[in-house]
Amino acid sequence: xxxxxxxxxxxxxxxxxxxxxxxxxxxxxxxxxxxxxxxxxxxxxxxxxxxxxxxxxxxxxxxxxxxxxxxxxxxxxxxxxxxxxxxxxxxxxxxxxxxxxxxxxxxxxxxxxxxxxxxxxxxxxxxxxxxxxxxxxxxxxxxxxxxxxxxxxxxxxxxxxxxxxxxxxxxxxxxxxxxxxxxxxxxxxxxxxxxxxxxxxxxxxxxxxxxxxxxxxxxxxxxxxxxxxxxxxxxxxxxxxxxxxxxxxxxxxxxxxxxxxxxxxxxxxxxxxxxxxxxxxxxxxxxxxxxxxxxxxxxxxxxxxxxxxxxxxxxxxxxxxxxxxxxxxxxxxxxxxxxxxxxxxxxxxxxxxxxxxx
Numbered sequence: 161x162x163x164x165x166x167x168x169x170x171x172x173x174x175x176x177x178x179x180x181x182x183x184x185x186x187x188x189x190x191x192x193x194x195x196x197x198x199x200x201x202x203x204x205x206x207x208x209x210x211x212x213x214x215x216x217x218x219x220x221x222x223x224x225x226x227x228x229x230x231x232x233x234x235x236x237x238x239x240x241x242x243x244x245x246x247x248x249x250x251x252x253x254x255x256x257x258x259x260x261x262x263x264x265x266x267x268x269x270x271x272x273x274x275x276x277x278x279x280x281x282x283x284x285x286x287x288x289x290x291x292x293x294x295x296x297x298x299x300x301x302x303x304x305x306x307x308x309x310x311x312x313x314x315x316x317x318x319x320x321x322x323x324x325x326x327x328x329x330x331x332x333x334x335x336x337x338x339x340x341x342x343x344x345x346x347x348x349x350x351x352x353x354x355x356x357x358x359x360x361x362x363x364x365x366x367x368x369x370x371x372x373x374x375x376x377x378x379x380x381x382x383x384x385x386x387x388x389x390x391x392x393x394x395x396x397x398x399x400x401x402x403x404x405x406x407x408x409x410x411x412x413x414x415x416x417x418x419x420x421x422x423x424x425x426x427x428x429x430x431x432x433x434x435x436x437x438x439x440x441x442x443x444x445x446x447x448x449x450x451x452x453x454x455x456x457x458x459x460x461x462x463x464x465x466x467x468x469x470x471x472x473x474x475x476x477x478x479x480x481x482x483x484x485x486x487x488x489x490x491x492x493x494x495x496x497x498x499x500x501x502x503x504x505x506x507x508x509x510x511x512x513x514x515x516x517x518x
Contacts, residue, residue: 161201161202161223162195162200162201162202162203162208162222162223163201163222163223163224163225163226164195164196164197164198164201165196165226165227166221166222166224166226166227167192167195167196167211167222168196169227169253169256169257170215170217170221170222170253171192171196171215172246172249172250172252172253173250173253173254173257173491174215174216174250175246175247175249175250176215177246178192178193178196181211181214181215184214185207185210185211185213185214186210187207187210191203191207192211195211208222216488216490217487217488218483218486218487218488220486221486221487224486227256227257227259227260228256228259228260228334229256230252230255230256230259230332230334231332232252234332234333235252235255235330235331235332236330236331236332236358236361236362236365236376236380237251237327237328237329237330243327247322247327250322251320251322251327251330251341254318254320254322254341254494254495255330255332255339255341257485257487257491257495258316258318258339258341258495259334259339260485260487261318261481261485261492261495262316262318262337262339264481264484264485265467268471269467269470271314271316271463272311272312272313272314272463273314274313274314274315274336274337274338275295275296275313275314276292276313276314276315276338276362276363277291277292277295277363278363278366278367279291279292279363279364280363280364280365280366280367282364285360285364285379285380285382285383285386286382286383286386286391288360288363288364288383289360289383289384289386289387289390290386290390292359292363292387293387293390296309296313300390300392300393301393302388302393302413302414302415303388303415304415305459305462306352306355306356306388306415306459307355307459307460307461307462307499308459308461308462310340310355310359311461311462311463312462314337314338315338315339315340315359315362316337316338316339316340317339317340317341317342317355317461317463317464317499318339318340318341318342318495318496318499319341319342319343319344319494319495319496319497319498319499320341320342320343320344320494321343321344321345321493321494321495321497321498322343322345327343328343328346328350328354329341329342329343329351329354329355329357329358330358331358331359331361331362333362333366338362340355340358340359340362342354342355342358342498342499344458344497344498344499345498347417347451347452347455348452348455348456348457348458348459349411349415349416349417349420349452349455349456350417351458351459351498352388352415352416352459353384353388353416353417353420356383356384356387356388357380357381357383357384358380359383359384359387360379360380360381360382360383360384360387361376361380363383364376364379364380364383365379365380385420385423385424385427388414388415388416388420389414389416389420389421389424391428394410394414394424394425394428394430395428395430397410397413398410398425398430400430402425402430402431402435402439404439404442404443404446407421407422407425407439407443408454410425411452412454412456415456417448417452418443418448418452419440419443419448419449422436422439422440422443423436458498460499460500460501461499461500464496464499464500465500465501468496468500478492478493478496
């Protein structure tokens, strides 16, 4: 039968109200409402064709079983206060599609199992960051590839291809698996910090309701800063006199933005309030609030790259995956955007330790 939840999901992804969709299709808003609520589950083919064409979703998508529900109370959004309801619903809908893609991949590959700690009862974000570093045997060294590290410890990472500054990233737990969705239209440094921020939510607020909690956002920020820039390492490496040259060198070492590096150095009392303010002014003058003019390469997903390469050797393309999931190709692509550029070679596949599920 026709599934109203899938119509609601597709409409949310396209950021359309029921009224706007109805006007585009040339049908009544009440028809859309009845379809989404399940009061009408056997619509005529002409109506479904109009909806399918308007949303650019395959007709079969609406006849699949109900999508996995995401508990919105358990979703942690970065910059939640800046989001509109339409942007939030579109992001949640992307999360639902990400879960379905993740399940499709897990049917074919043995992905890393989650290896996180539940630190929801810990009171200090910096202590929690140290605990995760110890649990993953990282010591105090800078993290060379955060995305690879998170994936190796079982976090499912997908892209959130929303070209808006209002939606930075979000994370949630579903069926014992942690998910992070990243907006990769930002700088490479900002995406790294967002990833660490969401890791903070996953371990600190696993059982809470962080999405409207400003204190939880501050905790996740402090976790991210401590996780990426450990206090002892920063103290040992940063000289007493910090100027712009020293700051840029430091930000490249710890792979964060210049502003985040300045904030961390100030936070651990290596510079005074006046010095911090002066550095921020100088960074703003040079445009560092908007871009990293001396930056780093964007991190890519190791797991997704290996998976897509392995599938390509079997002549399984992104078009095939999209067809199998009954979703538009652009929706599948949006889950990969900025995370992977596949080098389709047998040599690359030979280096993977991913196992195909038999």
